Amino acid sequence: DAGVTQSPTHLIKTRGQQVTLRCSPKSGHDTVSWYQQALGQGPQFIFQYYEEEERQRGNFPDRFSGHQFPNYSSELNVNALLLGDSALYLCASSLFAQGFQPQHFGDGTRLSIL
Amino acid sequence: SQQGEEDPQALSIQEGENATMNCSYKTSINNLQWYRQNSGRGLVHLILIRSNEREKHSGRLRVTLDTSKKSSSLLITASRAADTASYFCATDLYTGGGADGLTFGKGTHLIIQP
Numbered sequence: 001d002a003g004v005t006q007s008p009t010h011l012i013k014t015r016g017q018q019v020t021l022r023c024s025p026k027s028g029h030d031t032v033s034w035y036q037q038a039l040g041q042g043p044q045f046i047f048q049y050y051e052e053e054e055r056q057r058g059n060f061p062d063r064f065s066g067h068q069f070p071n072y073s074s075e076l077n078v079n080a081l082l083l084g085d086s087a088l089y090l091c092a093s094s095l096f097a098q099g100f101q102p103q104h105f106g107d108g109t110r111l112s113i114l
Numbered sequence: 115s116q117q118g119e120e121d122p123q124a125l126s127i128q129e130g131e132n133a134t135m136n137c138s139y140k141t142s143i144n145n146l147q148w149y150r151q152n153s154g155r156g157l158v159h160l161i162l163i164r165s166n167e168r169e170k171h172s173g174r175l176r177v178t179l180d181t182s183k184k185s186s187s188l189l190i191t192a193s194r195a196a197d198t199a200s201y202f203c204a205t206d207l208y209t210g211g212g213a214d215g216l217t218f219g220k221g222t223h224l225i226i227q228p
Contacts, residue, residue: 004156035216041221042221043216045217047215048214056214092156100145100164105157105158106156
């Protein structure tokens with residue numbers, strides 16, 4: 001039973017470029033959330049996708065956008081990259097249902113901006 | 115912004131000792147969760163405590179919640195070298211149910227000395 005998988009594992013970009021990160025949720029999960037984790041900090045919620053639509057969004061600018069596909073996989077796109085976008089980007093999946101559902105995290109994509 | 119704040123930021127103890135870390139949060143919550151993150155990896159869900167609960171146990175873990183003080187503690191008993199990791203508390207960002215986005219604290223980095 002595959003867990004959450006993210007690609008690529010590492011990425012180096014320069015300021016002003018655009019980047020796309022990918023996530024495949026755990027088998028059976030239908031909801032994908034994205035988080036940004038700066039070095040030495042806790043993860044910060046970017047947004048969540050369910051039924052191919054953005055369901056919730058954290059305090060991130062419009063440069064951050066996403067997509068969810070019919071197979072529940074998801075992409076995170078960041079435009080006009082800034083040095084401050086350097087971070088570990090984590091994807092988490094869960095099953096949308098009433099009541100508590102723990103989130104399952106992938107190992108992340110390490111994005112470095114030069 | 116971070117909802118939860120863990121204390122201490124770092125903790126180093128001998129194997130076999132108990133480790134206690136604390137979390138404070140700012141707004142009303144539905145539940146509070148604790149996650150563990152090994153270096154360079156994703157987060158792993160440890161335990162959840164609901165707002166109407168005061169204490170919960172899971173194996174060597176004990177979590178308490180004091181909603182009047184907006185604080186929680188995580189106790190790890192009989193620590194092992196494998197417990198070395200960062201520990202984060204997390205609260206739901208919204209109250210809409212389902213698998214809401216989470217707000218994390220900055221974490222406590224726990225080191226277990228052999």
